[in-house]
Amino acid sequence: MVVGGGISGLGIAHMAARAGIRPLLLEADGRVGGALCSHLFETPEGPFWAEMGAHTCYNSYGNLLQILEELQLLDTLLAKEKLSYCLLAQRRIRSIPSQLAMFELLVALPRLFSVKKGGSTVAGYFSAIVGRNNYRRVIGPALNAVICQEAGEFPADALFRKKPRRKEVVRNFTGSGGLESFARAIAAQPRLDIRRSVVVTGIERRDDGYLLHAKDGARFETGKLVLAVAPDVAAPLLAQTEPELAAVLSGIGMVEIETVAVILPADASPLEPLAGIIAANDRFFSAVSRDPVPDGRYRAFSFHFRPEGLSRESKLERICEVLDIHRESLLGVSERRNRLPALRLGHDEVVRRVDELLAGKRLGLTGNWFSGVSVEDCLIRSVEECDRLIG
Ligand SMILES: Cc1cc2nc3c(=O)[nH]c(=O)nc-3n(C[C@H](O)[C@H](O)[C@H](O)COP(=O)(O)OP(=O)(O)OC[C@H]3O[C@@H](n4cnc5c(N)ncnc54)[C@H](O)[C@@H]3O)c2cc1C
Known part of the structure; x- marks a missing residue:
């Protein structure tokens, strides 16, 4: 049983x-x-799914x-199309490489061969190999987005364990x-x-x-x-x-994540197709997009909010600001509370x-x-x- x-x-x-x-x-x-958990939004053309949990x-x-x-x-x-994640920092969407301090990265990267993942926290290990500023401004928020929580104290070796790939299968995928x-x-x-x-x-x-x-x-x-x-x-x-x-x-320990998914007409937001948005110091960790499984008529975004008890109204307001859309463009909203181990x-x-x-x-x-x-x-x-x- x-x-x-x-x-x-x-x-x-x-x-x-x-x-x-x-x-x-x-x-x-x-x-x-x-x-x-894949929510099905009703549309005149039939159901349109958006992920409320794993993507x-x-x-x-x-x-x-x-x-x-x-x-x-x-x-x-x-197969999921190869699109990039972007970083939302100082209220603007930016590419991740543009936000990395390259000199700091080049100085730090050789430590990849000497610093051990085992026994290190995410903050300790990744600060060492990308530099402290790069970690604070870019890599830390990206890792928070990966596990939908403050990742700094998480054990580094519990992230990205190497597993053999089956090369005959598409690299990133979802179900129909x-x-x-x-x-x-x-x-x-x-x-x-x-x-x-x-x-x-x-x-x-x-x-x-x-x-x-x-x-x-x-x-x-x-x-x-x-x-x-x-x-x-x-x-x-x-x-x-x-x-x-x-x-x-x-x-x-366990942490909560307040997920809000929205569906909008494909042409409502000026954002170029993207895999998702990583938020640095915002009320949400990430907004994962359905763009990698494109649809000519609709787009959907799943915002993973910090468990701060933000009201539904405030969440929707922030979502509209980030996507640069009017409230009327939201054709549907779905909410779910997720939990993950800390x-x-x-x-x-x-x-x-x-x-x-x-x-x-x-x-x-x-x-x-x-x-x-x-x-x-x-x-x-x-x-x-x-x-x-x-x-
Ligand atoms: C927002 C988010 C994004 C993620 N993205 C990814 C991703 O892109 N790729 C990836 O690989 N992983 C991702 N993950 C992680 C992954 O989805 C989860 O770790 C995994 O699905 C957890 O599966 P589980 O069966 O262990 O737990 P759960 O999925 O939590 O299942 C536990 C089940 O137990 C049931 N249950 C609880 N109490 C009782 C009870 N008393 N009696 C009977 N049943 C009970 C619950 O209802 C639930 O259905 C993500 C997770 C989250 C939350």
């Missing part, structure tokens, strides 16, 4: 099914996908590609209805039993497994259990059965302790809080847990 129907939970359910087990997956929401997958996502291949979806991948279509395709397999709108609220240990309690009073028994939820969701669920593990998990130095030790406490148990933990937050990082953990629990 798997709790949580984001890519981590769907991934391990798929792997279990591949191994001949029919898993039951319980998802709190009415839809599967978690942070793979892009890469040909280095080997486990995701294997799953998509097994579902015969590799031919349906949509956005990334959520991958989650829906995994869930649609008849060999998986998926129950939506089931909020798991408690876990008891039984001699031969676990008994789960749901908010609506339903109970589920299982021999082996995998939790594919955030650490601060897993911790209270495990407080009775695994108090030591729960205590370790409750030390892992990993800190020493997280490797936390994961080692978690694995020690899980050893020999019929309990698994997966998610985006092990080696990194990307979709493929989730699946790498799911593979490891599937191997440990099923072999």
Whole structure:
């Protein structure tokens, strides 16, 4: 049994099914996908998707590609056009290279060969290899945009882990209805039993497994259990059965991101086609554009705001300023609250302790809080847990 129907939970359910087990997956929401969430704006010409969570997958996502291949979806991948990210600094959109201090960069870059990622924070490592001013003005905001949070204290080695690329697959891709279509395709397999709108609220240990309690009073028994939820969701669920593990998990921080996606006519904004806007010292970290999957009629932008409780009105005002459009150009607005782990130095030790406490148990933990937050990082953990629990 798997709790949580984001890519981590769907991934391990798929792997279990591949191994001949029919898993039951319980998802709190009415839809599967978690942070793979593609909103469909209604237009006279039909639905137009915009991402409310993750935006892009890469040909280095080997486990995701294997799953998509097994579902015969590799031919349906949509290549994303190569467009640039721009920087919004001092209220103007600028190219990233134009904002880098080249002399500082040239002096700092050789440190790439001497400074170690392991044991360094993002701020420590990247300031060393690009220079402190370049980090503060350009690279820091770009890295904040990558993980939708203040990235400075994040462990440097949890970002951009090198993974082998499958060169025959397009480099950057999405699905035909956005990334959520991958989650829906995994869930649609008849060999998986998926129950939506089931909020798991408690876990008891039984001699031969676990008994789960749901908010609506339903109970589920299982021999082996995998939790594919955030650490601060897993911790209270495990407080009775695994108090030591729960205590370790409750030390892992989480951050919120307030995402607002807007759709507008393709000719409404004077901005040239771009991959997205990185904001330096603004109320939002980034605005990711749908331009890499172009459409002659519409454009969409997903603004990832800092969790500062800015009102909807103020967010829309800022969006219109940045896109240089009138309010009437907004044809639709969608909002979502996302959460991501805020990993800190020493997280490797936390994961080692978690694995020690899980050893020999019929309990698994997966998610985006092990080696990194990307979709493929989730699946790498799911593979490891599937191997440990099923072999
Ligand atoms: C704004 C944003 C942009 C991103 N961009 C990218 C990107 O471009 N590329 C990339 O690779 N990664 C990206 N990521 C990261 C990646 O999308 C996530 O790390 C990943 O999708 C998380 O998957 P997950 O299954 O671990 O967690 P989630 O997707 O959070 O899924 C957890 C699931 O558990 C369910 N759940 C919670 N509590 C319970 C309960 N009590 N009972 C039952 N179910 C429960 C939730 O409803 C949810 O569906 C981005 C993330 C965000 C937020």
